[in-house]
Amino acid sequence: MYLIQLLLPLYNNSGMRFDDARYTQVRNELVNRFGGITAYARTPVQGLWHEREHIVQDDLIIYEIMVEDLNAQWWSDYRKILEDRFQQQSLIVRANPIQLL
Numbered sequence: 001m002y003l004i005q006l007l008l009p010l011y012n013n014s015g016m017r018f019d020d021a022r023y024t025q026v027r028n029e030l031v032n033r034f035g036g037i038t039a040y041a042r043t044p045v046q047g048l049w050h051e052r053e054h055i056v057q058d059d060l061i062i063y064e065i066m067v068e069d070l071n072a073q074w075w076s077d078y079r080k081i082l083e084d085r086f087q088q089q090s091l092i093v094r095a096n097p098i099q100l101l
Helices: 020-034 072-085
Strands: 002-009 038-051 054-067 093-097
Touching (some): 020 072, 072 093
16 A cells, blocks of 8 residues: 655745645545545645755645555656646655555
């Protein structure tokens, strides 16, 4: 089993907040395809990284989906769709093997 995590930005590169409809669309697409989702959306998480000589910050929400089998090609294609939708050069979609206890 795998835990897929999508890290979605709250703001575009100009600092404008994305409308809620974008997140609703992603949520609905994932629920329809996989049957469920966990969303960490009430309080955004904060991503920090070095870019050139300064630190860049991103406020994010996280969507998680559990799947039995990992279809890496589908997730890679979907990541590209999300990069376009959220106007990002790069967007993180990661998969971690998990064991339910």
